[in-house]
Amino acid sequence: MAPAEDMVANPPSEAEETASAGVANTSPISTVLIVIAMHTEAAPLVSKFELVEDGDKSMFPKGVPWVRYCGKYKDLYINLIWPGKDPALGVDSVGTISASLVTYASIQAFKPDLVINAGTAGGFKAKGASIGDVYLTSAVAFHDRRIPIPVFDMYGIGAKETFSCPNLLKQLNLKVGKLSTGDSMDMSPHDESAILANDATLKDMEGAAVAYVADLLSVPAIFLKAVTDIVDGEKPTAEEFLQNLVIVTAALDQAVTQVIDFINGRCISDL
């Protein structure tokens, strides 16, 4: 028997049965999975949506550091998953491997109708990005998976258009741009060439991995990315990132709240 708090964040079983392939276009969105890589990015949303940390550790296997915050906000069952702190080193489990694992395990466990990957990113001023801008991404790709064999090269890049949300975009004041993902915070010359080829405005460490898994499992996914540092600027990325992380997170969280408020009561096809 599931504990009471678990019931709160799970939809009725009828909804669960259809959720893995997305709710029917005519049913309102019921369950949302929010994937956020860093605790600093997640904490304000946990508070805003009055989510509680899931005490039932059986949702994920023993040993993984993943943390689920869940609750009902308006008509939505929200599962916010943070990959947690690395068990050996105590830092946030950032990057594509953790992001893909938690997205996979959470889609299996919670059958969301929609995945939202929210996080901070580097932005390119040459593409119009400024510190604090929040973007809804139009496409994702990888920039650090170079496989120079025909077709494998395209697999490595993994370019994908993301789920289209014209009404959400019209309603909210969000910028639109392409996102390029890699497991490094810095940018090597090889990364830079690939990011240019990906026509990216944004650079992060998780987005394309979340998109890959959501796509495999046929769940629509959207990507909200707030700019903490200017990649083609003068300051070192890590320094600028740490300096702006908390203040930019506030802009990100405001955008996520607006998106959740917009989604509430709407069908996937209304986005």
Place this chain on the structure above:
Amino acid sequence: MAPAEDMVANPPSEAEETASAGVANTSPISTVLIVIAMHTEAAPLVSKFELVEDGDKSMFPKGVPWVRYCGKYKDLYINLIWPGKDPALGVDSVGTISASLVTYASIQAFKPDLVINAGTAGGFKAKGASIGDVYLTSAVAFHDRRIPIPVFDMYGIGAKETFSCPNLLKQLNLKVGKLSTGDSMDMSPHDESAILANDATLKDMEGAAVAYVADLLSVPAIFLKAVTDIVDGEKPTAEEFLQNLVIVTAALDQAVTQVIDFINGRCISDL
């Protein structure tokens, strides 16, 4: 009710209950998970161990291309998992994201006592590697996850010693070396510096990801890597890799068979 062929590749339930934390040191190894990224590498072993493709698609979620070959060989239940062909592009789903996802899902589904990641790799002649050599790796690390923030830098590198198998090493004629993993087949100057810092003899695209997941879930894992190309040689990696893939795979498969024969009837602590 599980179909008959499924029963063949699963141990009795008593063994299953203890398997996720490894079998007791005094019980013989019962279930083995072999993770192999490419079909060309997997096919001879499927044939050698007389494994059959699992017809029960319910072991993995709908939509994933992962393929399970299973069967009983001597006293061992063998699950060989190949991440399958990318649904959109039709090439093998190589790299760290697919490797970590299939390792996670397969450990959850089959509760193996031991994970074996077998595959081809680039080797460094400066470290003594030659085409066709098969290595048992002593340690793994990543070379393309640069995060220049204290402690995050170590998380990115993710260096880990692998499960120690002194008796297996003594018995079999395998070389020993460190493995460095990244999602590119080529090697950028940044990768090269990191591989040198990792003191690696071998370079692959999956090992450290499999190690990360096996370690999270407390399952011992060993890594058998056969050298298809010399990274610090004169030929372009992709060309040399494709040229040697089939012939080197024969050496790899021979080594995997020797390891499986050695494991049969032994306890984890006897390795």
